[in-house]
Amino acid sequence: MSTPFIGNQAYFPGIDAIPFEGRGSDNPLAFKVYDAGKRIGDRTMAEHLRFAVCYWHSFCGNGSDPFGPGTRAYPWDAVGGGLAGAEAKLDAAFEFFTKLGVPYWCFHDIDLAPDADDIATYERNLKHMVGLAKARQEATGMKLLWGTANLFSHPRYMNGASTNPDFAVVARAAVQVKNALDATVELGGANYVFWGGREGYASLHNTDMKRELAHMARFLTMARDYGRSIGFEGNFLIEPKPMEPMKHQYDFDSATCTGFLREHGLDGDFKLNIEANHATLSGHSFEHDLQVAADAGLLGSIDANRGNPQNGWDTDQFPSDLYDTVGAMMVVLRQGGLAPGGLNFDAKVRRESTDPADLFMAHIGGMDAFARGLEVAHALLADSPWEGWRRERYASFDAGEGKAFADGALDLAALRDLAEKAGEPTQRSGRQEQYENLVNQYLQR
Ligand code: XLS
Ligand code: NI
Numbered sequence: 001m002s003t004p005f006i007g008n009q010a011y012f013p014g015i016d017a018i019p020f021e022g023r024g025s026d027n028p029l030a031f032k033v034y035d036a037g038k039r040i041g042d043r044t045m046a047e048h049l050r051f052a053v054c055y056w057h058s059f060c061g062n063g064s065d066p067f068g069p070g071t072r073a074y075p076w077d078a079v080g081g082g083l084a085g086a087e088a089k090l091d092a093a094f095e096f097f098t099k100l101g102v103p104y105w106c107f108h109d110i111d112l113a114p115d116a117d118d119i120a121t122y123e124r125n126l127k128h129m130v131g132l133a134k135a136r137q138e139a140t141g142m143k144l145l146w147g148t149a150n151l152f153s154h155p156r157y158m159n160g161a162s163t164n165p166d167f168a169v170v171a172r173a174a175v176q177v178k179n180a181l182d183a184t185v186e187l188g189g190a191n192y193v194f195w196g197g198r199e200g201y202a203s204l205h206n207t208d209m210k211r212e213l214a215h216m217a218r219f220l221t222m223a224r225d226y227g228r229s230i231g232f233e234g235n236f237l238i239e240p241k242p243m244e245p246m247k248h249q250y251d252f253d254s255a256t257c258t259g260f261l262r263e264h265g266l267d268g269d270f271k272l273n274i275e276a277n278h279a280t281l282s283g284h285s286f287e288h289d290l291q292v293a294a295d296a297g298l299l300g301s302i303d304a305n306r307g308n309p310q311n312g313w314d315t316d317q318f319p320s321d322l323y324d325t326v327g328a329m330m331v332v333l334r335q336g337g338l339a340p341g342g343l344n345f346d347a348k349v350r351r352e353s354t355d356p357a358d359l360f361m362a363h364i365g366g367m368d369a370f371a372r373g374l375e376v377a378h379a380l381l382a383d384s385p386w387e388g389w390r391r392e393r394y395a396s397f398d399a400g401e402g403k404a405f406a407d408g409a410l411d412l413a414a415l416r417d418l419a420e421k422a423g424e425p426t427q428r429s430g431r432q433e434q435y436e437n438l439v440n441q442y443l444q445r
């Protein structure tokens with residue numbers, strides 16, 4: 001099997017299109033579960049999962065950490081910096097996307113194009129790279145899940161972007177958001193993401209939180225209005241994260257972001273992009289933050305990764321835990337799917353994983369983990385007693401006085417009188433273990 005690469009040279013020689021070989025295969029460069037065209041319920045796996053590869057970790061990251069420099073020198077890095085380096089990276093990225101067989105990708109403005117303090121140079125670089133990316137999208141059929149602007153790396157944003165106490169920095173942030181929106185529209189992006197990297201504070205001593213939050217809402221409203229004015233019809237997405245890099249970030253978790261969007265009248269245009277490792281950093285489970293977003297009608301997209309239970313930071317590991325993927329896909333299936341969102345691998349290979357092949361194996365594992373999560377969640381919802389058990393647990397609200405209560409047809413005094421008539425409630429088990437056993441039973445099928 002061979003896949004044509006787009007560009008000047010092959011950056012992943014010796015690796016062809018990743019085939020589906022099934023569970024019996026020991027080939028590390030083959031899918032064991034993810035079979036794009038396999039139907040699960042009313043859709044194919046590819047249609048359910050809508051996988052995306054992220055540009056930043058996979059093609060810009062080099063393994064550096066606070067204690068040491070990068071460990072990886074990928075072949076496209078040898079081209080050097082500037083536009084030539086950016087073009088090589090783009091070729092490598094599209095070769096990777098098409099060999100892996102994912103339909104979507106995601107990027108920040110300055111992942112794709114070289115940054116520059118001079119605004120005209122920055123804009124020229126980005127336009128040039130967007131033109132090339134558009135040609136590669138057309139040649140390969142790849143689509144953009146979302147675009148975004150990096151408003152957290154440059155030192156000018158150290159005190160925040162839209163929440164910066166200095167108006168000059170807030171305005172400078174608009175340069176990048178306007179251009180990233182233009183780029184997203186030009187590339188037909190389905191969504192546009194705001195991750196508030198430094199929107200928060202390190203100390204309340206010097207921070208007027210109320211004022212900063214009002215500025216953030218103003219800025220997002222302006223971005224929404226600009227996006228709509230240039231024809232962007234997709235969802236704007238906020239990505240909750242409680243901390244890191246700031247001590248406290250304003251977009252703490254799903255519940256906090258839901259309240260913020262509703263308070264500022266933004267919930268018609270904005271939804272949430274939930275990242276597994278951010279949910280766990282905020283003290284929740286991945287599944288919990290997905291459910292809170294879904295219940296608010298605001299689950300827009302997912303950044304798929306995982307944290308490490310021993311570490312209190314955003315380790316951005318590739319997802320491999322099947323309980324996590326089953327739990328996530330239960331929420332996604334119950335809400336009828338993720339579109340126009342998708343599952344973006346906002347994940348990086350470990351610093352010690354230095355071969356280009358590791359990048360493939362990491363994504364293959366993540367895709368197989370979510371494909372298995374999809375199969376099991378679908379079977380649990382469609383074929384197992386699970387939903388029936390849950391319905392039965394709440395059945396006392398389906399008719400009679402319970403229904404009258406839920407419908408608002410009873411007052412507190414009437415409720416008291418009903419209790420007196422009924423006597424002490426009969427104890428009813430929650431049966432958590434029964435559900436847990438069912439998950440394991442279906443995982444082993
Ligand atoms: C960082 C975030 C970031 C966003 C995009 O923790 O996950 O990668 O997804 O800015
Ligand atoms: Ni993250």
Ligand code: NI
Pocket residue numbers: 195239275303346
């Ligand atoms: Ni993310």
